[in-house]
Amino acid sequence: MMAGSLILQTGTRLLLPLLLLFSVFLLLRGHDEPGGGFIAGLVAAMAFALYMFAFDVYKARAILRIDPRNMLGIGLLLATLSGVPALLQGRAYLTSLWWDVEVPLFGELKLSTPLVFDIGVYLVVIGTVLTIVLALAEAEE
Amino acid sequence: MLYAILSIFLVAAVAPVVHRLTGRASGWVLALLPAALFVYFASFLPAVAGGESVRLAWQWMPGLDVQFSFLIDGLSLMFALLIAGIGVFVVSYAGRYLEAHRDLGRFYVLILSFMGSMLGLVLADNIILMFIFWELTSITSYLLIGFNHEQLKARKAALQGLIVTVGGGLALLAGLVLLGVASGSWELSEILAGEDSLHEHALYLPLVILILLGTFTKSAQFPFHFWLPNAMAAPTPVSAYLHSATMVKAGVYLMARLNPELGGTELWTWTLGLFGAVTMFTGAWMAIQSTEIKKLLAYSTVMALGTLTMLIGIGTPYAAMAGATFLLAHSLYKGALFMLAGSIDHGTGEKEVPNMGGLRHAMPLTAAFSVIAALSLAGLPPLFGFVGKELMLEAALGAPDALAVVLPLLALASAILVVAVAAIVGLRPFFGARREYKRTPHESPGAMLAGPAVLSVLGLVLGLFPALAQPLVAATAMSIHGADTGMELKLWHGINLPLGMSLLSLAAGLVIYRFWDSVRAGIGRIMVPVGRIAPERGYERFMDGLVWFSAFQTRVLQNGYLRTYVMVTMLTTVALVVGTFAVLGGFEVSVRFDDILIHEWVIVALVALAAMFVATTNSRLAAVASLGIVGFGMALIYVFFSAPDLGITQVLVETLTVILLVLVLFRLPGFLKFSNPLTRVRDVIASLAVGVTMTAVLMATLGVQYFPAISEYHIAESEPSAYGRNIVNVILVDFRALDTLGELFVLALAAVGVYAMIKFRAEDRKS
Numbered sequence: 001m002m003a004g005s006l007i008l009q010t011g012t013r014l015l016l017p018l019l020l021l022f023s024v025f026l027l028l029r030g031h032d033e034p035g036g037g038f039i040a041g042l043v044a045a046m047a048f049a050l051y052m053f054a055f056d057v058y059k060a061r062a063i064l065r066i067d068p069r070n071m072l073g074i075g076l077l078l079a080t081l082s083g084v085p086a087l088l089q090g091r092a093y094l095t096s097l098w099w100d101v102e103v104p105l106f107g108e109l110k111l112s113t114p115l116v117f118d119i120g121v122y123l124v125v126i127g128t129v130l131t132i133v134l135a136l137a138e139a140e141e
Numbered sequence: 142m143l144y145a146i147l148s149i150f151l152v153a154a155v156a157p158v159v160h161r162l163t164g165r166a167s168g169w170v171l172a173l174l175p176a177a178l179f180v181y182f183a184s185f186l187p188a189v190a191g192g193e194s195v196r197l198a199w200q201w202m203p204g205l206d207v208q209f210s211f212l213i214d215g216l217s218l219m220f221a222l223l224i225a226g227i228g229v230f231v232v233s234y235a236g237r238y239l240e241a242h243r244d245l246g247r248f249y250v251l252i253l254s255f256m257g258s259m260l261g262l263v264l265a266d267n268i269i270l271m272f273i274f275w276e277l278t279s280i281t282s283y284l285l286i287g288f289n290h291e292q293l294k295a296r297k298a299a300l301q302g303l304i305v306t307v308g309g310g311l312a313l314l315a316g317l318v319l320l321g322v323a324s325g326s327w328e329l330s331e332i333l334a335g336e337d338s339l340h341e342h343a344l345y346l347p348l349v350i351l352i353l354l355g356t357f358t359k360s361a362q363f364p365f366h367f368w369l370p371n372a373m374a375a376p377t378p379v380s381a382y383l384h385s386a387t388m389v390k391a392g393v394y395l396m397a398r399l400n401p402e403l404g405g406t407e408l409w410t411w412t413l414g415l416f417g418a419v420t421m422f423t424g425a426w427m428a429i430q431s432t433e434i435k436k437l438l439a440y441s442t443v444m445a446l447g448t449l450t451m452l453i454g455i456g457t458p459y460a461a462m463a464g465a466t467f468l469l470a471h472s473l474y475k476g477a478l479f480m481l482a483g484s485i486d487h488g489t490g491e492k493e494v495p496n497m498g499g500l501r502h503a504m505p506l507t508a509a510f511s512v513i514a515a516l517s518l519a520g521l522p523p524l525f526g527f528v529g530k531e532l533m534l535e536a537a538l539g540a541p542d543a544l545a546v547v548l549p550l551l552a553l554a555s556a557i558l559v560v561a562v563a564a565i566v567g568l569r570p571f572f573g574a575r576r577e578y579k580r581t582p583h584e585s586p587g588a589m590l591a592g593p594a595v596l597s598v599l600g601l602v603l604g605l606f607p608a609l610a611q612p613l614v615a616a617t618a619m620s621i622h623g624a625d626t627g628m629e630l631k632l633w634h635g636i637n638l639p640l641g642m643s644l645l646s647l648a649a650g651l652v653i654y655r656f657w658d659s660v661r662a663g664i665g666r667i668m669v670p671v672g673r674i675a676p677e678r679g680y681e682r683f684m685d686g687l688v689w690f691s692a693f694q695t696r697v698l699q700n701g702y703l704r705t706y707v708m709v710t711m712l713t714t715v716a717l718v719v720g721t722f723a724v725l726g727g728f729e730v731s732v733r734f735d736d737i738l739i740h741e742w743v744i745v746a747l748v749a750l751a752a753m754f755v756a757t758t759n760s761r762l763a764a765v766a767s768l769g770i771v772g773f774g775m776a777l778i779y780v781f782f783s784a785p786d787l788g789i790t791q792v793l794v795e796t797l798t799v800i801l802l803v804l805v806l807f808r809l810p811g812f813l814k815f816s817n818p819l820t821r822v823r824d825v826i827a828s829l830a831v832g833v834t835m836t837a838v839l840m841a842t843l844g845v846q847y848f849p850a851i852s853e854y855h856i857a858e859s860e861p862s863a864y865g866r867n868i869v870n871v872i873l874v875d876f877r878a879l880d881t882l883g884e885l886f887v888l889a890l891a892a893v894g895v896y897a898m899i900k901f902r903a904e905d906r907k908s
Contacts, residue, residue, distance in 0.1 A: 031865035034785040036873065042793040049800050069896070072889045079882055094878040098864060110864070114874040117881075121874070124885045128892040129797060135899040136804040 012054035016063075019047035027122050028115075037118035041125025048126075049133050057137045068134060071127035079120025082113045142197045142211045142264070145178055149257035156253055157246030168236015168588055171249055175228035175256065182213075182221045189218050190612035192619065196266060196330055205269075206327045212266035215616025216397055219465065220263035220390070222613070223472045227386045228256050230592025234480055235378040237588040238487060242376075248288060252382065255281035259387050263394055266329050268317045271395075275313065275359075278388050279306045285383060286375040298371040301680065305358050305368045313355025313395075319348035324402075333402055333623070340406050349403055352395070353412060360392025360446045363420040364676035370427070370439040377483030380435055381592075385442045385475040390468070393449045397464065401623025404456050413454025414544045418551040420447025425558035429653070430664050433492050434482045434566060438475065441518065441562050444555055445471045448533060451548060453621065455540045461622035463532035465614045466630065470529035470600065474517040477596035478566060481511045484589055485570055490579035494565055495658070499575030503582035506590055508571040514597040515567020517604070519560045519650070520643060523632055525603040525610070527643075530556065534639035553642050560650020565657060607632055708827060715834045722837075741781060748774035756828075761809070765802050769795055786869040 023044035030036030052060035061067075083094035098112040152159075152174050160167040185195060194214035201208045213221070232252065239245045258281055261274035280303075287299030323344040324332045339345050356362075361369035372384050383389070396413065403409055424444030431437045445467070452464035484507045485500065486492055501508040513524070520530030534556070537548040584590075603610045607630035618626045634640065653660055698709055751770035758764050776791035855868055855876060865871040873881050 030867060030870045031874075032867055034789060034867065036786065036867070036870040038873070039786065039789050039793060042790070042797065046793065046796060046800070049797075053800075053803075069893070072892060076885060076889055079885055083878070083882075094882070096863060096875045096878075112864070114863070114865075114871075114878070117874045117878055118870075121881065121885060124888055128888045131892040132895045132899075133800060133804065135896050136801065139899050139903045140804065140808070 008054045012051050016047050016051050019050075020044055023047065023122075027118060030118060031114065037121030038125055041122045042129065044122070045126045045129035045133070048130055052134070052137060057134055061134065064130070068127045068130035071123050072131065073127075075120045075123030075125075075127055077120075078123065079117050082116035082120060085113055142213075143199050143209050145181055146257055146261050146264070149174065149178070149253055149260065153250050153253035153257065156249035160246040160249055165236070165240065167245070167249070168233040171236070171253070172229045172233040174253070175225045175232060178260070179222060179225040179229065182218060182225055185213050185218055186612065189213060189215055189616050192616070192625065194330070198266070201270075206267075206321075207269045208267050209270060210266040210328060211264045212330050213264065214620045215465075215613065215618070216394070216620035217263045219469065219613055219617040220387075220394055221260055223469070224256060224259050224263070224387050227382060227472065227476045227592070227596070230476070230480070230595065231378045231382040233588045234381075234483075234592050235376070237586050238378055238483055239376060244288070248285075248376070251281055251284050251288070252379070255285065255383060255388070259391070262391055268321060268327055268329060268332075271329070272310075272314055272317055275355075275391065276307070276310055278383075278391060279303060279310060279359075282306070282372075282383050282388055285379045286372045288376055288379065289374070292374065295374040298368075298374040302368045302372050304684075305365055305680070309355045309358025309365070312351045312358075316348050316351030316353075316355060319344045319351065320399075323348060329398065335402070339402060345403075345406075346408065349408060349412075352399065352403075356392030356395050357416065357450075358392070360389050360396075360450065361420075361443050362392070362416050362447065362450055363423050364679070366420055366423060366443045367675070367677035367680065369443055370431075370436050373433075373435040373439050377435070377479060377486065380439070381476050381479030381483070384439065385479055386472040389442065389446060390449070390472075393446060393453070393468070396450065396453045397621045400453050400456065400461075400621055404453070410454050410456055410541060410544070413450050414540060414548060415454075417447045417449070417451025417454055418548050420444070421451060421555045422551045423447070425555040425562070426664075428562045429558050429657075430661055430668065432495055432661070434485065434494050434497075434570075435479070435492065437494065437562055437566055438478055438482060441559060442471075442475060444559060445475065448552075448555075451552075452533065452536055455536055455544070455548070456622075457536060457539050458618070458622055458624075458626035458628065459532065459539050460536035461618040462614070462626050462628045462630075463529065463536040464621055465617035466525075466532050466610075467529040468617070469603075469610060469614060470517060470525045473596045473600045473603075474514040474524075474526055477510060477514040477593040477600070478518065480589065480593045480596075481507055481514065482566070484585040484593070487585055487589065488580070489582045494569055496576060497570035498573040499571070500582055501571040502575075504571070504584050506584060506594070510590070510593040510597045511567045511571065513601055514593065515563040517597070517600040518567070519563035519647070520556065521647070523601070523604045525600045525607070527604060528607055528630055528632060530643065531634050531639050534642050535634075535637075538638060549642070553646060556642065556646035557649040557653065560646050561653035561657065564651065564654040568654075604632060708824075711831045712827060715830050718834055718838060722841075741778070744774050744777050744781075761806070765799070765806075769799065772798070784869070786867070 023040040025040075026035035026043060027037055027040035028035075030040065048060055048064060051063060085097055086095035087093050089097070094113075094117075096112055096114045098110060101109045101111055103109045152171070156171060159170060163170045188195060194212060196210065196212050198208055198210035232249070235245070235248060235252065239248055242248070255278060258274045258277035262271055262278055265271035265274055283299050283303040286302050287295050289295045320332065320339075321327045323339055323342045324335055326332050326335065339348075358365045369384060369389060373380055375384070400409075421444050424440045424442070424447055428437050428440030428444065431440060448467060449464055449471075452460045452467065454460075485497065485504070488504055488507070489497070489500070491497055517524040517526030520526045534549065534552055537552040538545060540548045611630050614630060615626065615628070618628070699706070748771050751767040751774070755764045755767045755771070758767065772791060772795040776788045776795070779785075779788035779791060855872055859865055859868045859871045863871045863875045865875070
C-alpha cells in the first residue's frame, strides 16, 4: 500500500488517542446512555483502521502491540468468566453482581460483572474487525 | 458410588503423568484402581446374595428427572465385578504389551475412561444416565479401535463400529424415552417394581423394537454382527476387554435388565430366541473359516453373544440361570484367550493360526493356560464352561413352542463348531511340529501372564466347586428372571439328553478340527455367493449412498457461488413462511398510513430509490455509494424512532463496510454482466417474493399479540434491578447476556474463518 499523505498522517496521530479515549468513554457510559461494548469496539477498531490507511499494516500492528487474534481470545475469556462469580454464590450463571467501591478523591465507583462482560464484548469486536481488516490489507501486498 | 465412578475419570485424566513418573511399572500402579474398586464392589456381595438390592442417588438435573442414581443387584454386581476384575489384568497387561508404544499414556486415558463409562452403564438406575454412559462406551470404543490411527484399516474399523453402535444408540434413546413415558418412571428400579405390565401398553411394540435395535447393534447380533470382528484392529488388551468381556455385553445387559418387565411376550421370546440363535450359529460358522487367531476369537464371541440373547429370550428360570452362568464362564475364558493370543503375537510375531505349531516348549505357561481356557470354551468337564454349556442346552430344549426344535438344533451345530474352534485356538499353536517364526519364540513377562493365569484357573476352580459361584450367579439369575429361580449350580447333571449332545458335539468337533484345512477350503467355496449378500455389504452400500448423496446435495446447494447460497436460503425461508400462512390461515393488516410524517416518507423514498439503483447500475463504485445511502437512511429511521444505539451501530457498520470495500475493491474481477435476461427475470421474481413475504410477515406480527410483550418487563426492571438506564445495553449485557455470549463466540469464529480463508489463499498464490 502506498504511504499516505502527510496531512492524513499528522491528523491520524492526533485522532487515534482521541478516538480511543472516546471509545472507552462510550464503553463506560453504555449502561446508562447510548454506547456500550459493541459500539465502543467498532469505534476503536475503526481508529486503528484509520491508522492503517494513513501509515501501513506493519505500523498499525506495531502500535496495536497485541495480535487482534489474541484479543478475540481474551475477550471471550473475560465474557465467559464474568458469569462465574454468580455461580460461586449459588446463583444462575451470568447473574449480574454489583459492588460499590469508595475511591479516595474520586468518590463512589460502581464495579459490576456486566461491566467485565461488556469489556469482553469490546475486545471481541475489536479483535474480529481488526483480524479481518489487517489480514485483508496484508493479502493486498 | 458416585465417587467410585468419578475417581476412574479423575485417574484417567492424570494417567499420562503417572505413566511418565512410574515408567515400566505404570501398568501395575494404575491397576491398583480397578483392584480397589473390585474390593469395594465385592463388599456388596453379602447383601446382594441375600436377595437385596442397594440403591444410591444424588441429584443432578431434578427438573428433568435425571439424577445420578445407581442400582446394585445381582445383575449389575456381576457386571461390575467382571469389569473391575478383568480391568485389573487388562491394565497391567497393557503396561507390558504396549510398552514400546509411544502413545501408551493416551491408551491408559482411554481404557480407564472406558472402564468408568462401562461401570456407569451397568450400575445406573436412571435410564437417561444409563444412556449417557452407553454412548460414552461407544465413543471410547471408537477411540480404542482406532488407537493405531496411522493404519487405514484401524480407522475404517473404528468408524464402522461407531456408526453401527451409535446408530443403534439413537434408536435406543427413542426406545428409552418411550419406556419412560409408558411406565411413568425414569428409574429402572421403579420400572421393574411397577405393578402394571407394559405388555398391553400401546407403545409396547415400538419401544421393544427401538430398544432391541440399540441392544442388537451394541451386542453385535445378526445382522449387525460384522463390526465386531473388524474391531479386532484394536490392540489386544482392548479386544480382550471391550470386545469380548465387557462392552459388547452391554446390549445383553440391557436385555437381561428389562427382561422381567418387557419379556414373556411372544414378540420378545421369538425375536430374541431366533435372532440370538441365528447369531450364535453365524458366529460359530464364521469362526471356523477364519485363520487369524483374533478373528477366530471374535467370531466365537459373536456366537457367545447370540447364545446369551437366545437364553434371555427363552425366559424360563432355567434359561435365566444358564444365562448368568454362561455370562460368567464366557468372560473368564474369553478374556484369558484374548490375552494369550496377544501373548503369542508378542512372543512370535505370528497372528495366523495355520502358521503356528510346537510352541509348548518355548511358551510353556502360555500353552498351559491356553489349554485350560480352551477346554472351558469347548465346554468340557470339569471346567466352568461345561456347567454353562449343559445349562444352555437344557434351556434350549425347554424353549416354548416350535422354538424347542429350532433352538436345540442350532445350539448343537454351534456347539460342534465351537469345540473345533477351541481346539484350533488351544491346541494347534502349541502342539505338532515346531515352525519358523519372525521372532525367536519366548515366554511373556509376568504382567502378561497374570491375567490369563487367574482367569483360566478360576474357570477350573469354579468348575470343580460350582458352589463358590452359586451366590453371585443365583442373584444374577434372579435379576434376569425377576424372581428367585431356586436352582443350584452343579458340575454333574446325570446322564441326560444335554450330556449326549455334549458328547456328540465333542466327537464331531474333533473330527472337524482334524480336517480343518479342507473343511475351511470347502466352506470358503460355498460362501463365495453368500459374501455378495452379506450384511456388511449392506453397510457398505449404505455408506456409499450417504457419500453420494452428500456430494450430490453439496454440488447443487453449496456450489461455491454466493448468489446460489443466498437464493437457496431466501427461497427456502419464503416457502416455509408462505406455507405456514397457507396452512394456518391468513393474517390481519392493521397498519395505518395517516400518522407517517412527511420527512419519514422522504427517507423511505430515498432508501427505495437507492436500492433500485444498486440493482441496475453498471458501476461498482456507484453501487457501493448507493448502498451507503440505504444504510444511512436506515440509521436515520432508527434515530427518528428513538433508538440511538441502533442508529450509532448502523452508522459505524456502514463505515466499516466502506473500509472493507476499499480493501477488496481492486481485487474484484471486472464488473461484467454475468446474467442473461432470463436469469435477471428469475432474480427479480425471487427478490420480489422475498420482499413481499417479509413485509407481509412484519405487518402480520404487528397486528397480533399472543403473549404480553417482554419489553414492558425490561423497561420496568432495567433501572431498579439492573442499575442501568440504557435498556438496549442492559438487555445485551445482563438480561440476555447468555445470548450475547453465544453471539460473541459466533463473531470470533467468523473472524477466525475469514482469517483462515484469506491467509490460505495468499499462501496458495505464493506457492
